Amino acid sequence: MSEAAAPGKDGVLRTDVVIIGAGPVGLFAAFEAGVVGLSCHIVDALEQVGGQCIELYPDKPIFDIPAIPVCTARQLIDRLTEQCKPFAPPIHLGHRVMQLERVESTQRWRVSTDGGLVFDTASVLLSAGNGAFVPQRVGLPEAQTLEGRHVHYAVRKRAMFADQRVVVAGGGDSALDWALALRGQAKHVTLVHRRNAFRAADATVQELKRAVADGQIDLVIGALATLNAPHDVLRSIEVKTLEASVTIEADHLIALYGLVADLGPIAQWGLDVRAGRVAVDTSYYETSLPGVFAVGDIAIYPNKQKLILSGFHEASLALRKAYAYAFPDKKRVHVHSSYDAGLSERILGTPAAQESAHS
Numbered sequence: 001m002s003e004a005a006a007p008g009k010d011g012v013l014r015t016d017v018v019i020i021g022a023g024p025v026g027l028f029a030a031f032e033a034g035v036v037g038l039s040c041h042i043v044d045a046l047e048q049v050g051g052q053c054i055e056l057y058p059d060k061p062i063f064d065i066p067a068i069p070v071c072t073a074r075q076l077i078d079r080l081t082e083q084c085k086p087f088a089p090p091i092h093l094g095h096r097v098m099q100l101e102r103v104e105s106t107q108r109w110r111v112s113t114d115g116g117l118v119f120d121t122a123s124v125l126l127s128a129g130n131g132a133f134v135p136q137r138v139g140l141p142e143a144q145t146l147e148g149r150h151v152h153y154a155v156r157k158r159a160m161f162a163d164q165r166v167v168v169a170g171g172g173d174s175a176l177d178w179a180l181a182l183r184g185q186a187k188h189v190t191l192v193h194r195r196n197a198f199r200a201a202d203a204t205v206q207e208l209k210r211a212v213a214d215g216q217i218d219l220v221i222g223a224l225a226t227l228n229a230p231h232d233v234l235r236s237i238e239v240k241t242l243e244a245s246v247t248i249e250a251d252h253l254i255a256l257y258g259l260v261a262d263l264g265p266i267a268q269w270g271l272d273v274r275a276g277r278v279a280v281d282t283s284y285y286e287t288s289l290p291g292v293f294a295v296g297d298i299a300i301y302p303n304k305q306k307l308i309l310s311g312f313h314e315a316s317l318a319l320r321k322a323y324a325y326a327f328p329d330k331k332r333v334h335v336h337s338s339y340d341a342g343l344s345e346r347i348l349g350t351p352a353a354q355e356s357a358h359s
């Protein structure tokens with residue numbers, strides 16, 4: 001490995017590979033980067049690793065991972081995280097990669113995130129699935145200017161809702177959990193949901209019903225219609241119910257409608273994008289840009305299967321070519337992992353078995 005994890009004096013992080021996306025494929029890629037002898041940084045827009053496995057089906061069993069007859073998606077992500085630990089890849093969560101620029105003078109890539117991180121890297125491995133998971137936003141034009149002050153898509157600082165009139169919108173676990181959590185702290189909590197049925201754990205739904213019956217939370221079944229915000233200060237929210245229009249006095253709207261995947265900035269990077277996915281050459285899963293690889297669900301090629309297994313294979317091959325971009329003057333000799341002294345010491349703390357290396 002060539003470079004350190006800390007930024008240089010210019011604030012730029014130098015590395016061999018930037019892995020965009022910490023889903024199952026990105027995590028395995030971080031391990032493979034270590035095996036191949038490359039330093040890497042992983043970046044994900046979400047606050048936790050795991051991609052679709054954690055966001056969409058954490059407790060669903062998976063049956064088609066080699067040598068693991070059955071595990072839940074969460075267990076798989078835990079194991080992948082454990083597997084890459086010996087290489088301690090820096091993982092930057094809550095950062096969406098926005099820009100990818102070629103630096104012609106160095107033949108390297110500059111990668112920038114919305115959180116201000118800048119990387120200088122020999123290669124980029126896109127394991128970005130269907131794009132970044134972003135919150136589904138309120139479809140009212142006035143919501144955009146109020147975002148961050150009066151309209152929120154996550155609860156980051158709970159204290160900001162103390163003694164405030166809060167409307168929570170949504171019918172899933174997050175919406176119900178936050179409506180319940182804020183009831184003692186906020187001045188008033190109203191939960192607005194389209195239907196009188198919820199997509200949340202039974203116990204949470206029962207607790208909500210009790211809170212509504214006890215008058216701790218108001219429940220309004222209907223759709224958000226207007227945000228009344230004179231001078232850009234939220235005062236009230238109109239909700240269309242089946243029978244009429246209801247006005248709810250409110251200082252804050254917390255909309256928790258779930259996450260949607262959005263390719264977003266990746267579509268602007270000059271890649272060959274087809275139907276929302278990135279076309280690759282299957283020799284090394286390299287895109288139309290030299291040193292930029294696409295693996296996992298984001299990659300498209302004939303007969304591509306959107307499976308975790310396929311992504312593992314693609315990442316493994318891509319990183320072998322990435323080595324040539326990081327070390328153009330070196331030839332990498334293939335050694336089976338059991339006979340790789342460096343790998344054995346990192347993982348087991350002991351030297352490798354004394355067998356001949358395969359090359």
Ligand SMILES: Cc1cc2nc3c(=O)[nH]c(=O)nc-3n(C[C@H](O)[C@H](O)[C@H](O)COP(=O)(O)OP(=O)(O)OC[C@H]3O[C@@H](n4cnc5c(N)ncnc54)[C@H](O)[C@@H]3O)c2cc1C
Pocket residue numbers: 020021022023024025026043044045046050051052053056057061062063064095096097098127128129130131132133265266295296297298306307308309311
């Ligand atoms: C319900 C369901 C069940 C499934 N069951 C199975 C199964 O049993 N077996 C199987 O093999 N497969 C299964 N799959 C498919 C499997 O989940 C995917 O193939 C796998 O998640 C792809 O992994 P990935 O790492 O490529 O992408 P993802 O898991 O989608 O992760 C991509 C990550 O990239 C991040 N990202 C994207 N753009 C950016 C950006 N610009 N900046 C920063 N971060 C970004 C995203 O936030 C996300 O975390 C299932 C899928 C679903 C929906």
